[in-house]
Amino acid sequence: MILRKYMSLLGIGSAKIDLILQKDTYKPGEMVHGYFLIKGGTIEQQLKRIECDLVMVDSEADEERIMDTVTILTSTLIESQAANQISLTFRLSDSARPSSETLSYRFKTRLVFSEGVESIDQDAIKIV
Template sequence: MILRKYISLLGIGSAQIDLILEKETYSAGEEVKGYFQIKGGTVVQKLKRIECDLVMADIKEEKEETVETKTILTTKSIQSETDEHIPFRFLLPDALEMSAGTLNYHFRTRLVFDKGVESKDLDVIRIVGK
């Protein structure tokens, strides 16, 4: 048991997060709905927070800009080998540029534990005209 605990601190067998969205295409100002799916690892882990950034990426310019961040603070313990869902709602800003060519958007999600490495997820979305 102690060996599994130390291995999870290195990220092996730790809990994982996945943002599941209802769809991939949105308009500026629209509400994004979905849920965070958290799968427990091999040992119980204490969760500190879930961070989810909306990121605008310009591939040609090789730069990323965080547009907005949503943080859920918690002291919840993630039990081993469980599957939990936490609702997700995010209101997109009205002033977003449309996705086109080298400009795209994605949600970068991090599951931050009291001890151990973070679990990360990335979900691309497309912004179209209203």
């Protein structure tokens, strides 16, 4: 049991997060609907917060910029091997530029625990 606890503190066997979106193509100003799927690891872990950033990547200017952030503060205990869902509703900016060969968008999601390594997920979206 102690070995599993220390392994999860290093990120081995810890809880994981996955952002599930209803679709992957949106228009500026559109609502994004989905949910965070949290899967418990080998031991129970205390969740502190979920952070989800909308990141714009401009490869031409070699720039990565956070456009908006959603933070969910919580003190939920993630049970071993359990699965939890938390809803997400997010409004894209009316001024979001369309995706192109050099401009892309992604949601970068982090699951932050009171102890242990963060779990990170990235999901690309396209703005038309």
